[in-house]
Amino acid sequence: MALSTTVSQRKMIKRKAPRGFLKRVFKRQKPHLRLETSGDLLVHLNCLLFVHRLAEESRMNAYEAKCGVIKKEHVQAAAKVILKKSRG
Amino acid sequence: MVIVPRNPEFTTTAPGTSERVGNRTATPVRLCGSLAACRIARVGLNAAAGRRWRGLPEQLRDQMAEAMADSYSQDSEPTTRTLLRRVLDTADTRTPQRRRSARIGAQKSLLETPSSRRLSISTKTNARQRSQRARSIGRLAHVQISGHLEEQTPRTLLKNILLTAPESSIMMPESVVKPVLTPQVVQSSRQESSQSSLELQLPELEPPTTLALGPVAPGRRKRRLRLSVFQQGIDQGLPLSQEPHGNASASSLTSSLNLTFATPLQPQSVKRPGLARRPPTHRAVDVGAFLQDLRDTSLALASPGNSLRTPVATLPTDTVLEDTQPFSQPLVGHSPSVHHSLPHLFYTEAKDAEKAVGHRTQSTGPRLQNHSPGKPAQLLATKAKNFTMSFTNTIRAISGKDEVEPLQGGVSEEAEESMEVNLSVSKVKDTTGTQGSVRTEKSERHTEMTEAVEAKEPEGSSDEDISGRTASPELVSSTTEFLQARQLPFLESAPPPNTAILSSEQLEPLPTRLPPRARTLGPRPHQDPHKTGLNHYVKLFSFYARMPMEKAALEMVEKCLDKYFQHLCDDLEVFSTHAGRKTVRPEDLELLMRRQGLVNDQVSLHVLVERHLPLEYRQLLIPCAFSGNSVFPAQ
Numbered sequence: 115m116a117l118s119t120t121v122s123q124r125k126m127i128k129r130k131a132p133r134g135f136l137k138r139v140f141k142r143q144k145p146h147l148r149l150e151t152s153g154d155l156l157v158h159l160n161c162l163l164f165v166h167r168l169a170e171e172s173r174m175n176a177y178e179a180k181c182g183v184i185k186k187e188h189v190q191a192a193a194k195v196i197l198k199k200s201r202g
Numbered sequence: 203m204v205i206v207p208r209n210p211e212f213t214t215t216a217p218g219t220s221e222r223v224g225n226r227t228a229t230p231v232r233l234c235g236s237l238a239a240c241r242i243a244r245v246g247l248n249a250a251a252g253r254r255w256r257g258l259p260e261q262l263r264d265q266m267a268e269a270m271a272d273s274y275s276q277d278s279e280p281t282t283r284t285l286l287r288r289v290l291d292t293a294d295t296r297t298p299q300r301r302r303s304a305r306i307g308a309q310k311s312l313l314e315t316p317s318s319r320r321l322s323i324s325t326k327t328n329a330r331q332r333s334q335r336a337r338s339i340g341r342l343a344h345v346q347i348s349g350h351l352e353e354q355t356p357r358t359l360l361k362n363i364l365l366t367a368p369e370s371s372i373m374m375p376e377s378v379v380k381p382v383l384t385p386q387v388v389q390s391s392r393q394e395s396s397q398s399s400l401e402l403q404l405p406e407l408e409p410p411t412t413l414a415l416g417p418v419a420p421g422r423r424k425r426r427l428r429l430s431v432f433q434q435g436i437d438q439g440l441p442l443s444q445e446p447h448g449n450a451s452a453s454s455l456t457s458s459l460n461l462t463f464a465t466p467l468q469p470q471s472v473k474r475p476g477l478a479r480r481p482p483t484h485r486a487v488d489v490g491a492f493l494q495d496l497r498d499t500s501l502a503l504a505s506p507g508n509s510l511r512t513p514v515a516t517l518p519t520d521t522v523l524e525d526t527q528p529f530s531q532p533l534v535g536h537s538p539s540v541h542h543s544l545p546h547l548f549y550t551e552a553k554d555a556e557k558a559v560g561h562r563t564q565s566t567g568p569r570l571q572n573h574s575p576g577k578p579a580q581l582l583a584t585k586a587k588n589f590t591m592s593f594t595n596t597i598r599a600i601s602g603k604d605e606v607e608p609l610q611g612g613v614s615e616e617a618e619e620s621m622e623v624n625l626s627v628s629k630v631k632d633t634t635g636t637q638g639s640v641r642t643e644k645s646e647r648h649t650e651m652t653e654a655v656e657a658k659e660p661e662g663s664s665d666e667d668i669s670g671r672t673a674s675p676e677l678v679s680s681t682t683e684f685l686q687a688r689q690l691p692f693l694e695s696a697p698p699p700n701t702a703i704l705s706s707e708q709l710e711p712l713p714t715r716l717p718p719r720a721r722t723l724g725p726r727p728h729q730d731p732h733k734t735g736l737n738h739y740v741k742l743f744s745f746y747a748r749m750p751m752e753k754a755a756l757e758m759v760e761k762c763l764d765k766y767f768q769h770l771c772d773d774l775e776v777f778s779t780h781a782g783r784k785t786v787r788p789e790d791l792e793l794l795m796r797r798q799g800l801v802n803d804q805v806s807l808h809v810l811v812e813r814h815l816p817l818e819y820r821q822l823l824i825p826c827a828f829s830g831n832s833v834f835p836a837q
Contacts, residue, residue: 129816135735140786143771147778148785152835155819156791156807157770162814163800164766165739168759169746176749184747186754193762200798201769 131158168196286356289363736760770794788823 136154140147149157171192176184743759744751777790795801800810811823825833 131815131819132735132738135731135738138731139735139767140771140774143768144775146784147771147775149774150785150787152788152823153786153791155815155823156788156795156811158819159811159814160770160791160795160798160800161739161763161766162742163795163810165743165759165763166746168762169743169748172755173747173749182750184749184751184755186752186758189755189758189762193758193765197762197765197769200766201773 131155133158136161164196164200167199168192171196282356286359290359733760736763739763773797 131154133154136157137149140149140154140157168189172184172188175188175191176182179185179188181188737760740756740759740763744756773794774786774790777793778784778786781787781790792801792807795807795810801807808824811820815823822835825835825837827833
């Protein structure tokens with residue numbers, strides 16, 4: 115599958131989806147349910163979007179607080195909003 | 203002297219410049235396929251330096267003899283004439299390049315002359331005559347590019363040979379010539395002079411380059427040497443005037459140069475230490491600090507929410523850490539056990555990592571790993587108290603696993619060490635006190651394994667206590683070393699993402715318990731792979747954020763991710779049960795995303811898939827039509 119791609123950022127971001135991890139998490143949470151093969155990819159997509167939104171929100175909070183570093187408070191406030199949004 | 207051309211068929215070109223011929227200084231040696239000539243020239247160079255003509259002939263003779271012998275290995279008489287004849291026979295009779303025409307002529311003339319001058323080689327006058335003839339030959343060479351040499355001197359002949367020699371043989375002959383040159387000392391003076399004159403150019407050009415190349419890497423040296431040789435070959439005709447001057451120096455240099463030529467052939471690996479693998483340096487000092495950090499982190503992990511997580515996890519890790527205490531002495535013996543126990547410790551600590559404490563530990567953990575032993579010691583000292591207290595609480599909450607005890611002991615031991623390093627006697631006492639209490643508690647709890655475990659505990663604890671207390675400075679150094687050593691195996695053994703997490707968690711100082719650690723690796727804690735997976739998304743978060751983040755913020759992100767996953771699973775369950783299924787299908791996922799607002803009429807799921815997922819996943823998710831009326835994935 116997709117391997118890590120070098121991004122302009124200094125970090126190397128892996129585009130690989132931790133499919134095993136996702137499956138394990140789902141199994142732990144809902145052992146009576148099953149997850150399809152492609153399902154975990156969509157779950158991964160969902161996680162990506164969630165993390166993306168969370169990061170954007172945290173960045174906004176940090177920027178509004180005129181802080182150059184994202185702090186815990188920013189993340190916390192962002193999490194509140196985003197979790198509520200992604201409750202579905 | 204009468205010049206009797208030895209080889210009628212031999213057509214030599216007169217040397218280009220008379221001065222070149224006259225000069226005995228070696229010209230860049232370019233033997234045409236005949237290594238002997240090169241050798242001779244080299245030897246001549248070496249021998250010609252500061253030598254009188256009398257000695258030269260002998261040297262040249264020897265050189266030529268050997269050269270001829272090498273080339274032919276037929277003639278029993280190593281005379282100048284025979285040698286030169288051989289050289290001439292083997293020499294290419296091709297016309298040399300224009301710029302070398304002079305030299306070639308000179309070489310050939312030189313080669314031809316020895317035969318006629320064999321008898322008079324030893325005389326000094328002969329040398330003069332040779333030089334004169336060489337000059338005349340040189341002049342003639344100018345006129346006659348291809349023709350008989352009026353005067354055949356060993357020098358001219360050899361020069362011709364050298365000039366006509368293929369360029370490719372330059373490097374080779376040098377290396378090959380060198381071993382031959384040394385034995386060849388006595389040769390005809392003319393040959394020596396000619397050879398030296400021919401070859402001196404090479405050494406002349408070489409020494410400055412080779413000498414300058416001393417500090418340069420051998421690879422560059424080789425390249426530059428080749429270049430120098432090439433340049434020499436090109437400039438053969440030019441620095442002939444420098445030959446006499448360079449003779450004395452060149453001769454001395456040639457030997458060195460010859461040596462230098464040979465040296466490049468030596469394995470460059472020796473000269474490139476950078477390419478050699480260096481064994482990982484293990485410093486005991488770093489290890490000690492690392493372990494102390496581990497204890498601190500483990501203790502910190504143990505303190506919070508142990509009730510929520512399996513408290514057992516902390517104990518084994520603690521014991522593991524504690525065992526690593528006495529690095530000053532039984533480092534080797536403990537190291538293997540520590541290795542086993544440390545991963546344990548990591549896992550257990552990962553489990554117990556309460557976010558409240560993990561917040562601290564993780565922040566301290568990575569820092570501790572990176573900081574010098576002093577810093578982690580300080581951090582550990584600050585947290586030792588909290589950790590010890592938290593550890594005691596955790597110990598009470600322990601359900602009771604044999605692994606826990608040894609880990610606890612290890613952790614407590616490590617905490618002890620850290621304390622000692624900080625020279626905080628009070629803390630040490632506290633830790634010891636807690637250790638004792640912990641041990642007692644442990645012994646009370648576990649019935650079956652306690653005996654075995656505690657049997658180890660007192661041993662380990664006693665050893666560690668004694669060693670730790672008595673050799674605090676030693677511990678510092680040993681621990682640091684051990685830390686380094688451990689860091690490497692840790693990094694290797696534990697999964698990369700885990701190490702970061704685990705180390706941070708381990709650094710939480712565990713309570714001062716020092717029960718003997720179980721050497722066997724127990725079941726992997728739940729946290730480890732879970733943390734790894736979460737870390738994946740945490741990294742993505744930091745990437746999307748594009749801003750520097752605090753470690754606390756990252757931990758917060760982890761918590762959020764946990765909550766998010768819980769919500770996700772719940773929602774999927776609801777959707778699938780609503781659809782009357784027991785399997786979560788992609789439709790459920792799409793519905794979820796639609797409800798989240800990610801997918802709407804403008805943005806479809808496929809668009810999102812194409813946007814965020816790599817190609818391979820896209821192919822799996824989005825049905826695409828292929829040849830043969832097939833669709834993949836099948837709908």
